[in-house]
Amino acid sequence: MRGGPGPGRGAAVTGVGLFTPAGADRATTWETVRVGKPTSVREERDGLTYLACRAPEPPGGLGRAAVARRPDRSAALALCAAREALADAGLDPGGWDGTRVGVVAGIGAGGVLTYEAQREVLRTDGPGDMSSFAVPGALPNAVAAQLAVEFGVRGPSLAVTTACAAGASAIGVALDLLTLGRCDLVLVGGAEASLSPFYIAGFDRLRALSRRFDDPAGGLRPFDVDRSGFVMAEGAGFLVLERPADAAARGARTRALISGYGATSDAHHVVAPRPDGSGLTAAVRDALAEAGASPGDVDLVNAHGTGTPRGDAVEAAVLAALLPHRPPVTSTKGVTGHLLGAAGAVEAALTVLSVEEGTVPPTANFAEPGEGIDLDVPTTARTARLRLAVSTSVGFGGHNAALVITAP
Amino acid sequence: MTFDELKNLLVSLGLDPEDVTPEATREEAGLDSLLLTELALVLRKERGVPVPEEELYAATTVTAIERLVAVHAGTA
Numbered sequence: 024m025r026g027g028p029g030p031g032r033g034a035a036v037t038g039v040g041l042f043t044p045a046g047a048d049r050a051t052t053w054e055t056v057r058v059g060k061p062t063s064v065r066e067e068r069d070g071l072t073y074l075a076c077r078a079p080e081p082p083g084g085l086g087r088a089a090v091a092r093r094p095d096r097s098a099a100l101a102l103c104a105a106r107e108a109l110a111d112a113g114l115d116p117g118g119w120d121g122t123r124v125g126v127v128a129g130i131g132a133g134g135v136l137t138y139e140a141q142r143e144v145l146r147t148d149g150p151g152d153m154s155s156f157a158v159p160g161a162l163p164n165a166v167a168a169q170l171a172v173e174f175g176v177r178g179p180s181l182a183v184t185t186a187c188a189a190g191a192s193a194i195g196v197a198l199d200l201l202t203l204g205r206c207d208l209v210l211v212g213g214a215e216a217s218l219s220p221f222y223i224a225g226f227d228r229l230r231a232l233s234r235r236f237d238d239p240a241g242g243l244r245p246f247d248v249d250r251s252g253f254v255m256a257e258g259a260g261f262l263v264l265e266r267p268a269d270a271a272a273r274g275a276r277t278r279a280l281i282s283g284y285g286a287t288s289d290a291h292h293v294v295a296p297r298p299d300g301s302g303l304t305a306a307v308r309d310a311l312a313e314a315g316a317s318p319g320d321v322d323l324v325n326a327h328g329t330g331t332p333r334g335d336a337v338e339a340a341v342l343a344a345l346l347p348h349r350p351p352v353t354s355t356k357g358v359t360g361h362l363l364g365a366a367g368a369v370e371a372a373l374t375v376l377s378v379e380e381g382t383v384p385p386t387a388n389f390a391e392p393g394e395g396i397d398l399d400v401p402t403t404a405r406t407a408r409l410r411l412a413v414s415t416s417v418g419f420g421g422h423n424a425a426l427v428i429t430a431p
Numbered sequence: 432m433t434f435d436e437l438k439n440l441l442v443s444l445g446l447d448p449e450d451v452t453p454e455a456t457r458e459e460a461g462l463d464s465l466l467l468t469e470l471a472l473v474l475r476k477e478r479g480v481p482v483p484e485e486e487l488y489a490a491t492t493v494t495a496i497e498r499l500v501a502v503h504a505g506t507a
Contacts, residue, residue, distance in 0.1 A: 084447075092445025092461075093469070152476060155468035 033314070034201050035270035035277040035431065038112025038263030039372045040212075042103040044076035044256050045359050049107060052369075053376050056358050057404050059385035061240040063254045063360055069220040074233055074242040076256035076360025077218070086173040095134035095160035096257070098169045100365075101214035104259035105170050108210065112263035113275060116174035125178040125206035126170045127197045129189030129213030131364020132222055133163035139219045166214045178206035184364065186418030187329075189213055190260065191367025191426055195284035197264050207269055212261030213368035223255065229294060231331060243361065244388040245328035245354035246335050246396050253329040256360030260369035267431075277431040279375040282411075283316070285309030289421025296334055296417060300341035303423045307345060307413060310425040316411055321350050323383055323412040325374045328354025329361050332393075334417065339396040342415075351405065352398040357387030367416035367424060374414045374428045383407050432478070432500050437493070440478075444469055453494045460493050470496075480504045 041048065044062035045055035055062065062076045081099040086092065094102065109116060137160035141153050159165060164182045171180040179200060183193040190213030197211035226232050233242040233252040244250040270277050285306035289297040296303070311318060324346070327338055342352055355373050356362075362369050377384060383405040392400065409430065416424045432440075438451045446461045457463075462470070467487050474480045482503045490496045501507035 083445075092466070148476075152472065154472065155465040159465070 033267060033280050033282040034198050034264040035267045035275070036262050036279050036281060036375050037265055037270050037275040037277055038108040038114070039278060039375055040104040040107030040111060040261045041369060041372055042078060042081070042100050043258035043260065043359055043362065043369055044078055047079040047103070049111065053373070056355050056373055056384045057382060059358060059387040059403065061243070061358055061387045063239050063242045065236055065239040071220060071223055072236060073223050073227065074235065074239050074254040075218050076254055078258040086169070093156050094169060095137040095165055096216035097134055097214045098166050100216055100257065100259040101128065101166045101170060101212070101261065102173060104212060105174070105210055105261040108212070108261040108263050109174065114263065119175070121175040121177040123178055123207040124176045125197070125200050125209045126167050126176045126180040127193045127200070127209055127211040128167040128170065128182050129193035129364050129368050130163050130166060130182050130184045131186060131189055131215045132217035134161040134165050135217045135219050135222060137161045139221055170210060174210065176210065185422035185424070186420055187361070187363050187366055188416040188418035188422040188424040189364040189367060190369065191371060191414065191416035191424035192286060192422065193368060194262065194281060194371055194426055195286055195424060198281055198284050201264060201266050207265065209264045210261060211264055211368070212259060213362070213365035214259035215363045215365040216257045217363060218255055218257055226255065233330065241388050243330040243356055245326070245330050245357050245386050246339055246393060246398060246400050247330070247389050248391045248393045250330040250332060250335060250393060252331055253356065253361040256362045258359070258362050258369060259365050260372045262368070262372060262375070279378045280429045280431055281426060282429045283310040283312070283314030283427035285313065285425040287423045289423065291421050294419045296337045297421065298337065300337045302421060303338065303341045303415065303417060304345055306423040306425040307415065310413065310427045314411070314427040314429065316427065318345050319348055320411045321346055321413050322407065322409045323350055323377060324352040325370050325377070325412060325414040326352050326354045327415045327417045328356055328386070330356065335393065336395060338415065338417070339398055343397050349399045351383045351401050353384055353386045353401055355384055357389065367414070370414050370416070371426055371428065374412045378409045378412050378428055378430050381406055381409055383409070432480070432497070432504060434497055437497050437500060440473065441470070444473070451493060455493050456491055464488070474500065
């Protein structure tokens with residue numbers, strides 16, 4: 024059992040940056056999510072037919088460090104989102120003392136586009152033709168390391184990898200760093216660019232992907248009766264977190280607070296969720312307890328809701344049992360697709376914007392609830408007073424993470 | 432390969448155009464060892480100019496690199 028939050032715990036969100044299939048910046052992404060416009064398209068490449076949510080092309084000239092000049096796509100997307108988050112927080116990395124700054128990056132697959140391309144070069148052309156950027160691009164720490172190099176971050180820099188919960192886990196780790204005083208400011212988020220033949224074909228072999236090829240925009244259908252799997256997406260989301268007192272002292276605008284975090288493991292199966300959802304339930308309960316809140320305080324849930332038959336059923340049952348007052352439960356993945364290792368961070372960012380604006384974003388492609396799903400799933404944006412929201416994330420292997428996000 | 436062609440190649444590798452001048456040292460141009468190895472690879476595979484990596488490492492300025500490329504391209 025965790026202790027309560029106590030005074031001064033929690034973190035202020037003073038910056039938000041997004042680079043997603045729904046837009047190349049925070050405002051565009053938020054608008055696409057608010058209107059509920061799906062971004063999924065059909066692609067045929069490398070002998071595969073699949074649905075995908077593609078991020079816009081990142082601009083060139085992303086950074087001055089050698090690797091940042093030729094980054095893996097995951098790091099390029101991360102640099103874009105992180106730069107926007109820092110600017111949003113009113114911070115100039117050129118002028119700060121980086122010794123008290125940390126970076127935590129949630130990572131799903133890592134630099135797999137670089138890995139797969141260079142593996143092919145090695146096979147066809149030989150070792151002497153491999154790029155010198157092969158290893159620094161492919162290593163799972165690449166995003167965290169490159170952000171640290173680019174922005175002069177001299178405190179801890181960490182890669183957190185818990186499959187599709189990684190973005191949320193990263194924020195939990197960042198919260199701990201701030202609470203323990205290991206640094207004073209954390210650039211935290213998630214990045215994913217794994218639309219590669221290996222991962223597309225591999226997820227398809229797990230029967231995890233939607234094959235709604237005749238209706239690409241309707242591919243990912245959270246909680247819907249016709250849901251059949253997720254659509255892989257690429258993108259990045261980053262937040263700037265500070266202790267609330269520090270944010271206030273420097274006069275920073277606080278968009279929302281990260282007030283609680285819960286993390287559990289299912290200890291059940293390599294990909295399937297524990298059928299009774301007890302791990303996810305415990306994560307949400309722990310996060311609420313840390314925030315000093317009760318289930319009845321929840322005004323909004325940004326659900327994991329990937330549109331898989333089993334995952335959505337378990338999550339829906341957990342939320343219905345835990346929250347009998349039926350707050351709106353939305354899944355923004357209907358718009359963005361499943362951002363995998365970046366999903367938890369992007370969804371935390373969207374939840375921050377939801378709370379700040381008082382807007383419940385809709386769940387695109389939800390038309391009729393699936394069997395046994397008894398939730399209030401909004402199909403259009405709603406205006407509401409949102410004091411406390413929960414964002415849930417679940418990863419293959421049984422990682423459960425829940426974040427409580429509150430109005431300042 | 433003219434200086435401008437070399438400069439365009441270096442910029443395509445990610446260098447800042449303003450940093451790439453004839454007098455610039457490798458460091459000033461931003462050519463660290465990773466980018467130098469990448470330059471050798473691109474010269475050999477895409478331009479058909481096999482400049483040994485050891486000779487590139489020994490070049491201290493952009494002009495010296497330009498000269499090396501000319502020698503191995505048979506144009507000097």
